[in-house]
Amino acid sequence: MNTKFSSLCTIDCLYKVFFKIKDEDVSRRPAKNRRKGRTTKVRDSKNLTPESWPRPPVNYCILIALALNSSHSGSLKVQQIYNFIREHFPFFQTAPDGWKNTIRHNLCFSNSFRKTCNQLRRDEKRKSCFWHLTLDGQRRLHDEIRTLSGESSKQLERSMSHPGEVGESKRVHHL
């Protein structure tokens, strides 16, 4: 009962965080600075620490929606979605690679997302599609945030407020 009351504060904070932050990491960047096709994963999923990180308090759709919603343009490429989720939720820094498939699967499957392919391949080599939230997606996101438990709210808020590394030396020249 009192959790409801205390949640109000947190939810307010969540809204501030979710709908105000402008994460430069997920903004589009010029093609020159783009990494080449080289994969950044280091294949050390095997020797990760036995204590793995807890799952995020929300499902994949919400995770993606969070990423999309925090970008300047409201749209991101898959790689940027990966980055956002990896940086905000440590679970995915140690999780096996399957999660990327799940992300892509949700992007295609869920009616929360739509893609906009810009085929301006003049200067650009070939940009992959930009994904954005549909009206339904926005509704689902707001609805989810509204109905989060106090504990989950706190947890989410913390994740959104402190993007960054968890692994002591995970960050490698990456940009």
Place this chain on the structure above:
DNA sequence: CGCGGCGTCGATC
């Protein structure tokens, strides 16, 4: 031409 990332689909739990 081969490999890997992406977008889809389908099946299964």
Place this chain on the structure above:
DNA sequence: GATCGACGCCGCG
């Protein structure tokens, strides 16, 4: 809803 497998397509080396 989460995971996994499989395809076709496309860029890149």
